[in-house]
Amino acid sequence: MKVYKTEQIRNVALLGNAGSGKTTLAEAMLLEGGVINRKGEVTAKNTVSDFNPIEQEYGNSVFSSVLYAEYNDRKLNILDAPGMDDLSGGVASSLEVADMGLMLINTSAGVEAGTEAAFRLADAKHTPLTFVFNGLDHENANFESALEKCRSSYGNKVTVVQYPLETGPAFSSIIDVLKMKMYKYGKDGGQPQILDIPASENDKAAELQNQLFEMAAENDEALMERYFEEGSLTEEEVLKGMRIGIRQRDLFPVLCSCAKRSIGIGRLMQFIGEAGPAPHEMPMRKIVAGKEVTMSENENPSLFVFKTAIESHVGEITFFKMMSGKATESIDLVNINNGSKERLSQLFVTAGKNRVKVPEIVAGDLGCTVKLKDTKYNHTLSLKEAGTQYAPMEFPTPRHRVAVKAVSETDDEKVGEVLNRIKFEDPTYIIEYSKELRQLIVHNQGEYHMNVLKWFFDNVYKIDVDYKEPRIPYRETITKPSQADYRHKKQSGGAGQFGEVHMIIEPLEEGGTPKNAFILDGKEFKLSVRDTQEHLLTWGGKLLYCNCIVGGSIDGRFMPAILKGIMEKMEQGPLTGSYARDIIVYVYDGKMHPVDSNEISFKLAGRNAFSQAFKKANPKILEPIYDLEIWVPSERMGDVMSDLQGRRALIMGMGSEKGFEKISARVPLKEMNKYNTSLSSLTGGKGMFKMSFNAYEKVPADVQDALLKAYEAEQDEE
Ligand SMILES: Nc1nc2c(ncn2[C@@H]2O[C@H](COP(=O)(O)OP(=O)(O)OP(=O)(O)O)[C@@H](O)[C@H]2O)c(=O)[nH]1
């Protein structure tokens, strides 16, 4: 394969709703670009991009795939991302390295849920977009209506470069108002005849051309002046203006295709080459350490890993974007994230699972290598002395959690290994072994995402696993001061044990400090706090431990043992066994025995005194509360709000954002189980949400009662 220069490379991500035709378009581009000579079909399970068996079984893309095609002296790198909402990790990573997105619009539908979701991700990353109206051969395809929907969602930046002469099964001709020509295709696509626009279309085409010229000229003053003086522009001039407009996201051109019948493909690829941004024209990826570099072949080599995969017979495959300089075969680089030395013994470009060996990869290009020692996505390889390290990618935060358990205990260890392996390919699975909940929890994007995982367990690793709703990490605390004494005494045979502890406990409020007087049950206690230790608890919150012993009633050397006993109870709260938090403990009196007192005695006395005091202090269970942001189409607002009420949600605010209503709320984690599925069914798939932990709050009395009962039942069972 020819070596391409940075300015000849175009990195494009295919975006859009599931089923809008991304994989089919990629296949058509590969055919047009000469990478394949026979076109596969998603339904025939033989496309280059959907090569993973799960994709063939499901009939949709699950992982993003990296493909290339050469066209008109340009190398197009095509990232085919999945359209299913739960799989947006593949969209996110593709957008991290693409310089433009091709947003596929299913012309029968217009703007769909997946269009909105992909648009939001592209928006957040400031990715330029070109809209491709696909499926124009469909009976219900309605170009004008789909265009209107795009304009009402994304504004007048959506600008027609092409429109279909006719839609439906007869679709075969595209009017191109940039070229002012008609592209007429045969039944199976292929090379079009390039004809004059039919007279009947002249007015419409001229008007659309005017709109396009104005949008293009707006980006360049000289161009604007010329356009007003001359009333026209050359194609080269329009392209110059469009390139600026596209790059700045002031212009979203609209092109047409029927991916299935290979119509419009070559012209689309030509357009990407002429109007799409080259990698070095886009802002450089942020660095977090080391020397700044520019995206040029003449710089020191550095590359950013955006994807890792595992393939049978090959092992780990590392996909990267060359950020500066060039990689040549056998180049030695250093993984700046972990210091490991890596040799790129072979370099490839890929079309799905097919790899083509290449001698070098220049700045801006995408490539891959195999057999690296210790490198995965988000890592930077560069020269040690330059130390350049790129910022990690941003992935969607988890929206769903599931506890995973092997059906047979002997598989427990394997389950962990498999999860790590899968996470290596899909960073949006977050794996956590919770010691507290005694569960292996997979944080993920939703039920579909977990079905994908199950597919791998069943079909690839052949391990039976169960999914369960994870336990909730409750906390316990107290709401009023209380007092307790406890004497631990054992004097039957052998060495005796003796320790007695008197303590007061009270709730620790934010910024609270120890007091020196209490009235409890009508009795007055005066304390002199001699020493206060603040313990930040690993599970959140604090414990203040105050030594108020006067007159040596307990030796200083026993104080740590008492604390140890208290901590044991803090780790397994007296109510439900959950962690306790935010308590002040005053140890103010006690007794020792000259012979029998030792650490174990005081630990036990401390633990039991604390437990008794805790129960008298009106203890409460706390639950994790999450901040929730939801975007819904306005007509579904009522349903979503009443559903939220059933989830004990507190509405914090409402507003509108880019054609959607946005609700901010605080919701207990307990009520969020399968929220994505509910929201999706309430909004016809158009709702979107994000959640993040906010704070612990007391549960209502009825919830507390239910939890206490459930804990008791669980204890009885054990
Ligand atoms: N009639 C018609 N069918 C099309 C066209 N493009 C794609 N299809 C069909 O639509 C179905 C879905 O196409 P895909 O290419 O898998 O869609 P996708 O966008 O990759 O879907 P995901 O991977 O799930 O996001 C397949 O059966 C295609 O054959 C088209 O232009 N016209």
Ligand SMILES: [Mg+2]
């Ligand atoms: Mg696909």
